[in-house]
Amino acid sequence: MGDLERIDLHPTHHIAGYDLRPGRPLPYGATRVPGGINFSVASMYATACTLVLYERPGGPATVEIPFPPDFKVGKVFAMVVFGLDAETVEYGYRVDGPWDPDAGHRFDPSIVLLDPFARAISGRPVYGVRTDAPLRSRIGFDDFDWEGVRPPGIPMQELVVYEMHVRSFTRHPASGVRHPGTFGGLREKIPHLLELGVNCVELMPIFEFDELAMADDRLDYWGYGTVGYFAPKAGYAVTGPLGMQIDEFKNLVKTLHANGIEVVLDVVFNHTGEGDERGPTVSFRGIDNKSWYMLAPDGSYRNFSGTGNTLNCNHPLVRSMVLECLHAWVSEYHIDGFRFDLASILGRDTEGHVLDNPPLLETLAHDPVLANVKLIAEAWDAGGLYQVGNFPHYDGRFAEWNGCYRDAARRFLRGDDGQVKTVAECVMGSPELYPWRGPMASVNFITCHDGFTLADLWSYDRKHNDANGEDNRDGADHNDSWNCGVEGPTENPAIRATRGRMARNSLALLLLSRGVPMLLMGDEMGRSQQGNNNPYCHDGPVGWVDWRLCDTNADLLRFARQLVALRRACPVLRAPEHPTQTGDDPDIVFHGVQPDQPEWAEWARTLAFEWRAAEGEGGVYAAFNMHWQGHVFTLPPPPAHCQWHQVVDTHALSPGDFTPLEEAPPLRRSSALVGPRSCLVLVARRA
Amino acid sequence: MKVHIEKRGEVTVVGLTGELDTTTVPEVQARLNGEVSDGVKLLLDMRKVRYMSSAGLRLLLSLYRKVQARGGDLVLVGLSDPIRDTMEVTGFLTFFQAYEGLEDGMRVLEAPR
Missing domain, CATH: 2.60.40.1180 (Golgi alpha-mannosidase II)
Structure with a gap:
């Protein structure tokens, strides 16, 4: 028997020259169905919604189709449009409803909004290039040929993590790659990762963000202001102008996996790129402000993230988005784990109160699709919640960035009083913090993207963030750093020698401790940010890895490689239990x-x-x-x-x-x- | 998009001229599918393809899978640098035997297996 033809191939409505039929509410977003595309968007408070289609990429709207009232299921607008070219069509939504900020509503149908579930986003195809082009949603294809390459499945205790920023890693001209600053460029540098011996890269955000969205002419360079949780950053793909960022990123993951390197994504579910009421309305705010964001009783934005808004993580709509998002990255992109930025926010209720048993975290911990991926919490937030050691972990399902390790290690290495007992704890994998979870709960680090690089940790007493344009107010004030005698660069051989030793001591302590060691991109070659401990807005040499350092600091690089190899050679360092x-x-x-x-x-x-x-x-x-x-x-x-x-x-x-x-x-x-x-x-x- | 198909001995040579994108792919696909038979030796001459979109790459990979399933061989010749770059960075290139000139591709396909 041949394939039966589906009955729902046939349109029921004809509006503005387009064949339509009522759509399915789930999954949310735009999904290819036989003969057409199913568009679904949810809003608890919207009164009407219009689908805007652009059939020529970058061109004006081809048509605007209001969702007929009888196409609505509950609070979900759902419609199938037939005869669209899924490869080229772009779309957006106009959503109508009350403009009543005091009540939390900010509907504005004059704005065409991004689909929160868009699988690809156009408008920023080349990183950092100034443009007024609107961000538009596109359809994704999940037909990548993995050729049987599977996630490596490396046990947590075997990991050596390398935290990195995709663009910074290869953007510097000295990187020598064909495609600087892109997924493709990173792929060309896999040999460096293999020689260093790391087996997991933790990528700073790669979900689509708008680096141009800052109110002034600075960039959201790091990319923590997400605009699309399902879309890889087009500007990180050399093929972004062709709209092939999905394939390029998958090819990077595939090649990393084929080389035995896992991929952990830094995911930012605590806030979005829309900021507070002064920020741009791109998507969530215009679709359903009151559901997506944590609002105070007066309708203003609660700010537990320090960035203006807070995603309403334990609202059922947001919870389902987060879960679906992680499902997509695991099943379609083969991602091996997630590091949750300011994860403590994920444990707050819709009012911001701290929950004992946060539904979102419980859902993630027990989800079958996520069962084999690493879940790592940055166990604090900007609202004063610090949960290192007691982040809700569900039988050890969540590991933590161990901020206590960082602080104790720095103080001990610096020669502070009273640190020996604490650092002995750290070496053992922090049994007092993680008595039941074991050392795999502890991602040990001395440096990460937030704060000084390793070279700067031992070259500066104080942060030097003036170039960030905030009068040196931004970034951490307490760094437990030491300049070894002179603030910043020096030719003094004794000071340089001390700094070299301090860096080596740091690496040795980290790699000889139980738990999961995490290195920061470039620390193995002495990368400096000139004392800037928060260069989130610089697309320039201050944040880029200067690959000439591989030669300049060849001795440090050799030391780092050997040390990682030593950890590999000595299983006792990597056992999954706390030591007796x-x-x-x-x-x-x-x-x-x-x-x-x-x-x-x-x-x-x-x-x-x-x-x-x-x-x-x-x-x-x-x-x-x-x-x-x-x-x-x-x-x-x-x-x-x-x-x-x-x-x-x-x-x-x-x-x-x-x-x-x-x-x-x-x-x-x-x-x-x-x-x-x-x-x-x-x-x-x-x- | 022009599609020119000719037989050179055992080899089917397909010359493409123009842009391989979402508007031209359906027609090209239909023509190429008609050429896939058991043990087919297919050479795609890409020297005059100026642009290829995601749809074009998907067409090529799909064609490769069909040819492979029938025990045939597929060779690409004359990829422009930008197209080759795109194929390389997105992983499509690994599936194909790609050569600069037509004669190089012919030699490979004519060689006894």
Whole structure:
């Protein structure tokens, strides 16, 4: 029997020269159906809606079709339009209803709005190019040929995450790629990621945003002001002008996966790019302001995000959008995980109160489509909620950016008083924070896109954000940084040497800790932002990775690569449980300058720890001396039948700072001098 | 869009001239589908294709799958730099054998398998 022809191939209405029939309310958005496209848009308070079609891309509207009243299902306008070319048609909506800001309504049918569910968005095909072109919704195609390439499925404890910005990574002319600043450019740089040894990239937002939407001539360079949660950023695709950003991004994911690298997306469900009442009306505000946003009783925008508005995450409409969005990125784009920006907002109710059991987070935690993807919370918000250690996690389903790790590590590395006990916790994967979840709950980091780069952390006491145009008010004031003697660049060799050691100490601490280490793009080659700790608005050298640093700082890059390789070689560093400290066979033993005598005192600045492997071989001893004077550490005896081999000494000049394990001779001494602000790492090998 | 089809020995040579986009794809697709048979050796001469949209790329990939399913061979020749770039960065190029000149493509298709 051949295929039966569908009955709903036949139009029931004919309006303005177009064949129509009542549509299906779900799924929301524009969906290809036999012979036509199903348009569906929901609004709890709209009185009318008009579909605006542009059949010539970039051209004027071809037709405006009001949704007939009998096409409405509940509060959803749904209509099938036949005979449209799905590849080229652009569309938008005019939505009518009350203009009553005090009551939370801001309908304005003079504006053609983006579909919140649009799979592609046109109007910003080339990043940063000034244009008045309107943003328009387009239809997406999900027919990419993955050729059997599947997500790598790397266990959480095996990850080494690399946080990066798509454009900054290759936009600099020195990147040497054919397609700078794009998904294609990133793809060309996969060899760098492989050589570094990272197996997961965490991409700062790649959902469509309007970098030109700022009120002045600055850019929303980073892209946290989302305008379309289902659409990859066209300006990040070299094929954006051809509208092929979906294919280009999928091809990037496919190639990364084929190389064993996972892709985590930084997703921003706490606010949108529409800002407060002074911001542009692009989509949500004009479709259903009162449902999409958290509003105060007077209709003004609650601002838990620090950006003007707050998405109403626990409103059922928004919840379903978030879930559908993540479904799409997992099933259509093969994304491996999500990092939720200011995730604490996702746990607030429609009034902003903190919920014990937030429906959105519970839904995500138990969703079957999302069952194998990593869920990582930035467990705080700009409304004062700080949930590191107690973000609702549903049996460990959510991991967290461990901000406590960052703070403690920086203070310890800087040589502050009273940090040894805290940093020992960090090394173990923060068991006090995550007693039931284990170290995989802890994404450990010392630097991330928010704040100083690693090079700047040890080159600046204070932020230098004047170029951001906010009189240095923006960005974090408390950075736990240290300039090592001079603020900013210096030719002083002693200071430069100290900075080099501080960077190496930082990387060593991070990669020798249990949990999931996360590196910031460019830190492996000493990238500086000239002291700017919040360069969100700069499309220029301050934020771009200057690939000449691979040569200038070849020694640091070598150190970073070797260290990541060391983590790979020593499974004891990556175990998915917190280590035991007691009993006959502890997993970790803390030492001081004397074995078994850790110095927990306020004044102490030394900490040694010994990761014990079950077989003895592969055990790791690390001695951190964050004091400004050198100290002799008496070494613990190596495990039975093993000898210590020294792989790291950050006080030594390159290449002595890292000796690959296979080249490192056995250590004949029972003690070792650890230089000022330096660390030593030994690995046990069978004698 | 002009479609010129000729037989050169065992090889079916299809010359395309113009722009391969959403308006021209249906006709080209219909003509090309008619040429797909068991073990077909198909050469698409793209030297005179000035522009190719997403629809054009989808047509090519769909054609490749059909030819593959029938145990045939498909070769592209004369891709312009922008089209080759687009195909490379979106992953379409990996499916195809692509050559500069017509004779290079002919040699590949005429070679005993």
